[in-house]
Amino acid sequence: MKKLFPTQEVGSLLRAPFLKKTISEREISETEYWGRLLCVPEYEKLVEILKTGKYVRDELYEWASIYGLRFFESAGLDVVWDGEQRRVEMYEYPLRNIEGAVFYGKVKVWDVETYNKAAIVSEPRLLNPIYLNEFLFAKRFASRELKIPVTGPYTLADWSFPEHHYAMHKNVKNIMERKRLARRDLVLDMAEKVLRPVIKKLSDAGAKRIQIDEPAATTNPEEMQLFVEAFNKVVTGIDAIFTLHICYSDYRRLFPHVLEMKIDELSIECANRDTPYKGQDDEKRRGYLILKIFREYGVKFKVAPGVIDVHTDFIESPDLVSDRLLYSAKLLGDPSLVIACNDCGLRTRRWEVAYKKELSLVEGASLARSIWEKQ
Amino acid sequence: MRKHSRGEITKQELLSAAQKECREIAEIQKKAGMTLLIEGQLLWHDHFRPFSETIQGMEPGPLTRWFDNNMFYKKPIIVNELVWENPVLINYLFLDVVRNEQWKIILPEPFTFASMCDNRYYVSFEELVLDIAEIIARELSIIRSNSQLSIAQLSAPILAQRKMDEDSVEIVRQGIELIKKSFDGEILLHTFFNDFSNAAPWILDSGADILGMDLTATDIERLAEHDFDRPIFAGIVDSRNSYVEPIEELVNTAEALLEVLEPPAIHIGPSADLDFLPRQIADKKVMNLGIAYRKLVST
Secondary structure, X not given: OOOOOOEEOOOOEOOOHHHOOOOOHHHHHHHHHHHHHOXXXXXXXXXXXXXXXXXXXXXXXXXXXXXXXXXXXXXXXXXXXXXXXXXXXXXXXXXXXXXXEEEEEEEEEEOOEEXXXXXXXXXXXXXXXXXXXXXXHHHHHOOOEEOEEEEOHHHHHHXXXXXXXXXXXOOOOOHHHHHHHHXXXXXXXXXXXXXXXXXXXXXXXXXXXXXXXXXXXXXXXXXXXXXXXXXXXXXXXXXXXXXXXXXXXXXXXXXXXXXXXXXXXXXXXXXHHOOOOOOOOOOOOHHHOOHHHHHHOOOOOEEXXXXXXXXXXXXXXXXXXXXXXXXXXXHHOOHHHEOXXXXXXXXXXXXXXXXXXXXXXXXXXXHXXXXXXXX | OHHHHOOOOOHHHHHHHHHHHHHHHHHHHHHHOOOOEOOOOOOOOOOOHHHHOOOEEEEEEEEEEOOOOOOEEEEEEEEEEEEOOOOOHHHHOOHHHHOOOOEEEEEEOHHHHHHOOEEOOOOOHHHHHHHHHHHHHHHHHHHHHHOOEEEEEEEOHXXXXXXXXXXXXXXXXXXXXXXXXXXXXXXXXXXXXXXXXXXXXXXXHOOOOEEEEEOOOOXXXXXXXXXXXXXXXXXXXXXXXXXXXXXXXXXXXXXXXXXXXXXXXXXXXXXXXXXXXXXXXHHHHHHHHHHHHHHHHHO
16 A cells, blocks of 8 residues: 555755855854754764855756755655755746746735746747756765656746837737737747757656646636647656646636646645634635545545645644645545645745754644554 | 745834835826826735725625636625724725826725625625725725825726626615715726626616726727716726737827717726736826827817
């Protein structure tokens, strides 16, 4: 029997202390602390080069990737990534490698969080094999199974201004129709001309698990079919386990469309909308009620309902994590469908908070496993 | 604000920086020739936060998508009867920035506000809407007595999202009526992101003084059959598209609206909040809007 409630991370982690613009004694001390705690091989060498100041930036990114991998490995997760240490964030990083993307400036996402929004001013074309080098590097140093996160075509398109495609439809008089056509063309271009080649290269390089991040998936209910079409264009015929990650969304909108998608796992955010109280009833576990719909539709893929809220410093206890997992298993009617996971990437949390959360994730999954097996 | 959230600057430093930014925003509007300013509302994380952080009975909840945008708000959770004790918004605004100006404030329309909450207390949705309306009415009254607030724009995308039943329409009307009892400025009911025709014809009789429509989402031909007896606010500048509308295009859109709907007056502006756009694009759009306005007035 396969391990119940396997643990996975979702992607990002705050950048390692030594990736800050200026490195003072404080950053060096933190590098040493985390190197020792995470058992990073030969971390003393990094500390030494930081002290001398003789290093190149790329070298630090490699170290950061190793620190990120060890962060999740030492916390005990089954499936890991390097915390996206080389990426500025999930949207800007890939778009910097796409011809036709021009950045216009920051726009708000929520509270103080922003992103650098781009316009697509010509047909998008892949300039570099995005993600490939980081995957090859991580593969050399990881001791656990890897899952590489990649931003999906729908989200890249939805978060951009479709200027080129809007201009292509200048003869369409109705502004709503013109927008619709521009969006459709851009989404499909991103799928065929950008993401598909990227995923193919990753697979050829040995990536067995690929997570496609599509937080924008349910933004426009009338475009759900388009979202599915684009996703399937990217993954069809590629031999890998595909996880679809969607967060802070209305998951009801996924149905029935999601049933047509070529996915093995679906990762969603639930802890954000849950209560912090222990228990396995509908009221305390309100954040997971959405799983009832999953069962109604008889989903065949595995589900990773986030059991760790990545936007608070509240440390979920292992008991709370366990309750959330057991309740999810009950709603889905099958514990083998449930993966223990964070709501989303941990980029907004400090490492000490993120690490405690990951320790709780692992311990809580273990607790849930033993409780379920005794039942 | 990011620096403040990370503890890198003090609250006072944050306020000082935000006030400076609000002044700059006001200056750009004046330079563009806007006849009615906005304060910028930079201290508001989202439309509901000043209320959910302050009003008894309400608290900020989970991050939730703001309609069809890559923007999120903290869904207010209603945990008890709403109690207004002290002025709220005055602490979230820099009134000195607009002290000597005609200006408008942007607040959530009560029915929309209530619809965007997680209501765990009120048995009656109508009661929740009216309690929210009462709070908004009090706030508007205080702000008006402290400044030259001319218009309260009530943001109401929910009202045009789909056709509403008669009971819901009645609740919307009651909310607006309640606000108008204590606020003697004008009420602009703005239905952005959605096709205004979904709210027609009942919205013509909603009690609002000005009816706001998002022309990037509304087909005005479908409104031709209705009799517009009050001013329209026309969102002719797309606040979610980097395409900077040429001045002629803005003028043509406004003129077409005047011709088809024949309202007694129109106000022109962006379709929704401008924080969906990078600042440089937003500024260009505001400048073009000002020029388009002057052209329209001169003709």
